[in-house]
Amino acid sequence: MKYPYESVVVNEEIPMFMLMTSVKYVAMHWHDRIEFLFVLKGRIHVFVGRDEYFLQEDDLLLINSNEVHGVESSEDNKLIVLQIPVSLIKKWYKNIENETFHCQSFQSVEQARFDEIRSLIAQLMLFSRNKMDGYEVKIHSLLLDIVYKLLCNFRVKNNVQLYRNSKKDIERLTRITSYIQQNFMHPLTLNEIAENEQLTVPYLSKYFQQHMGQSFVKYLNGIRLEHAVRTMLESDWPIIQIAMESGFSNLNTFHKLFKETFHSTPYQYRKKQSYKAISIRQKKKGVEGYQYHEEEDLNYLNKYLLFSE
Known part of the structure; x- marks a missing residue:
C-alpha cells in the first residue's frame, strides 16, 4: 500500500526511510518494514491491529513488518519515523521474517535499553542530514546496531506474531x-x-x-x-x-x-x-504533505545524544 510519506525514494546506498515530521492522519496500512515511531513533542494516537496507544514526548514504539497500523493526532506534535526494510536485515540475519519484536517504552519502568535505541535513532538522523565524508558507512553501522539491539533486548521469545498477516x-x-x-x-x-x-x-x-x-x-x-x-x-x-x-x-x-x-x-x-502552510512555504523548508510535514529542527535530538558512547 502506498502513502504520501512512503513516496520518498529509498537510496540504494542507504536502504531506509527516515523523516522528522508532524502527523495529522494516516489511515490503517502495512508494509514489509520494521517501523519506529519516536515522539519528540506532543501526543499522537496510534492504532496497531486492535490495540490503541497514546504516545507522548520520549515515547518509542516499534511496529513489526506487516502489522496493520494507523496514526492520528489533533494537537501539535513532532516525531521521527524510521522504517528499516526487512530485505536489508535479511542480508545479515536470514530468520528476520520469523521474528517479532516488542519495543514499547511507555509500558516499561526500566528505560536504559530504550535509551540506547533513542540515541541510535538520534545519531542516525544527524548523520543522514549532515552527510559528512563516510556518512554512508556510519549510517549502515547505526542501522545494524539498532537491529542488533532489537535481537538482544526486544525479541519476543515465544514468537507470538500478533496482527501480522500471512x-x-x-x-x-x-x-x-x-x-x-x-x-x-x-x-x-x-x-x-x-x-x-x-x-x-x-x-x-x-x-x-x-x-x-x-x-x-x-x-x-x-x-x-x-x-x-x-x-x-x-x-x-x-x-x-x-x-x-x-x-x-x-x-x-x-x-x-x-x-x-x-x-x-x-x-x-x-x-x-492554512496559516501554518503559508509559514512553511515562506521558510521554504521541508517536504509538504497533507498529513506529514518534514521539519529540519534537529535541536530536539540533543538530549538523546547524551546516551551515546
Whole structure:
C-alpha cells in the first residue's frame, strides 16, 4: 500500500526511510518494514491491529513488518519515523521474517535499553542530514546496531506474531483495500466487495475486522477523511463540495467524523492549517504533505545524544 510519506525514494546506498515530521492522519496500512515511531513533542494516537496507544514526548514504539497500523493526532506534535526494510536485515540475519519484536517504552519502568535505541535513532538522523565524508558507512553501522539491539533486548521469545498477516492474507487485503481506495468517492458497500472476492458478507465483515483491526465502514470513512483533508489544504473548494467529492453521503456525517478525529470543525481546521502552510512555504523548508510535514529542527535530538558512547 502506498502513502504520501512512503513516496520518498529509498537510496540504494542507504536502504531506509527516515523523516522528522508532524502527523495529522494516516489511515490503517502495512508494509514489509520494521517501523519506529519516536515522539519528540506532543501526543499522537496510534492504532496497531486492535490495540490503541497514546504516545507522548520520549515515547518509542516499534511496529513489526506487516502489522496493520494507523496514526492520528489533533494537537501539535513532532516525531521521527524510521522504517528499516526487512530485505536489508535479511542480508545479515536470514530468520528476520520469523521474528517479532516488542519495543514499547511507555509500558516499561526500566528505560536504559530504550535509551540506547533513542540515541541510535538520534545519531542516525544527524548523520543522514549532515552527510559528512563516510556518512554512508556510519549510517549502515547505526542501522545494524539498532537491529542488533532489537535481537538482544526486544525479541519476543515465544514468537507470538500478533496482527501480522500471512502472504495469502496480504494478497487478499491488498485487493480489497486497493478497490476501496479506487472507489471510495462512490457509494460503496461490503456486499459489493464480498461479491468481488466471492465471499459471504458476514464472513468478509468478520475477516476485515480481524485483519484490519477495524470495521469496513470505519476504514472506508478513514480513507474518505484522508482525501478530504488533503483537498481542504490543497484547494479552496467549499467544505460541502469536498465532503461530497470524498464520498460522504451528507455534510452532517462528514462534520461528525471530522470533529471526532480532530476535535475541531473542518472550517476551523482549514483556517489553522492554512496559516501554518503559508509559514512553511515562506521558510521554504521541508517536504509538504497533507498529513506529514518534514521539519529540519534537529535541536530536539540533543538530549538523546547524551546516551551515546
